[in-house]
Amino acid sequence: MSVVIPSTQNQTVLLVDDHDEVYPHWKSLNLKNKILVHLDEHSDFQWIHDKDPLTLLKSSTAKELQTQLKNSKNWSSLGFANREMHLGNYLCQVFKDQIVKKWYWVVPAPQWQNPKSQNLIWQELNTHYKYRIGPMTKPKKTRIGFETSIYGVKAFVGPLSSLPEFDEEVILNIDVDYLTFNSKDWLKEPLRFRRKLPWIWPEDLYSRLEAKKIKPLTTGIAHSINGGYTPASYKFFGQTLKTLFSKETLPRDYYELKVAISLREQNQTGEALKTLEKVGPPFEAAKFYQKAMNHYEEGVLELAQKNFTNALKRDSELTSKHNNLGPVYEQYEKHEYALEEYEMMSKLLPEAEKPLFGKASALLNLGQTKKAKELLYKVLSINPHHAKTFLRLGNLHMLENNIETALKYFYRTLEFEKTPEPNLYLNIGLCHFQQKNYEKAKQTLREALKHGCHTPLVYWLLAKAYKKLGYSKKSREFFMEALRLNLLLLKQPKGFKRAHQALKDILNHGK
């Protein structure tokens, strides 16, 4: 949900959760050829394809395929049709619409100063160049940053210090994860990570932007909580930035909160708790969240639970998937730490299904299937319609070769999942294959295709199913598709009996 605040100087301040929510607002303002200053850990730029790469499959000769590939460079390497706008690619649409003429992607100073992180940004630009879908010039390094041009928009990447002074109003776009940038080093110590301070506080960022004499025409601020990029404990930075850019004075409560967070970081939980008592609206959700964490770290579970419930009463978004660091640890395959996080959350919210499900997932990743299974059944006792739990149970039983039970859970998933993942159909298809029920295997694999699961494996399995059902021509067609995809997505270990080898065999047999 977004909130538009007209500031005292006529500029608008838009507070959103996902960053792409700013796009309709910019369109409604009818902005053209503006300068965009984008402060974010992420570029929010991915290519949006104009064409469907699946058209490649319609080429009937090798020559035609080669020509298509030449004209539509590396469609396949980027994955399949990415034509929907989302928080990861909305800037591509912004460029195409000529809303901006110059794009300054300002990255967090610690991200820029770290050679590995800086190199990742350089690689990202070069990957975009290598697999370009739209016009882009070769990125180059300058003394202060990186430069390129995309859809005619001049693009600059660098830290805040590299920003020039602008003699016109700009579109300002801030993601809260810019302030809370995490390097992977923090993952080494879970407690330290949980208590980690931002590298820059909102009022300091505001002052630095003021010193650069930036005059925002409109300011978009994204919490980035739902996407899991900003820790839930710092969600209040969005509100803080909104206050600052609306030219209002920050209340004393904000500074008390800041002191309390710093005290907790220094392991002074008692003092932190005393300070938090002084915090009132509009930072109450953050206050109770912090109180819960301090009490938890002191081992006073009852008070931690009470305060966490109070925090949720004031801001239910704190219960989103990313209300803890579990998903972050999972992303970096630190499953033990993820388990610790989910453990904490299930202690704070004993009757909630999400932390229990998180714990089960972490245990599955750690290979502790028995314990994971017990927890999954517990999730079902809380919510008998929990589709993802059915899916996990299906996967577990499939792994154990209990095909009948796996199928039962997969079909239960279909019953309760509004938008089933395409791989669910693939799993069901595989189970039917195991049961030698080729007709049902064929039906569900075709569903997998309908749901966008266009992998060589699906085509190969369909070819096998059709062959078993006696449809040789259809079987050959699907082998052909599997072959083409395998060529496009080529990442095959040499020497295996590959799909295209299998195809060659079939074609030879057919002669």
Place this chain on the structure above:
Amino acid sequence: MSTAAHSKKIFKKNPGFVPRNIAGELVLIPVQKELRKVNSIYTLNEMGASIWELVDGKTSNDQIKESLLNRYEVSAEQLDRDLEELTEQLLEIQALIKV
């Protein structure tokens, strides 16, 4: 090229891959990766399937070779080459892990 070091090596299966018999062919399904992101099909022929069966984290390549020599009409040199090539490939896709 077969080496003495290779013959002493012991491997174990990555539990992230499960073998499934699909219409008469043994396919390694990577279960930890989302299936819809799997871009390759890893199928094993009869010899490959036998090797996969014998890998258990305890049996060395030498012992696997011995067992296969009793089962198949194949020269020791040929089997050495096949075994080394296959284990290298399975390591590459992380279906096998060195012990």
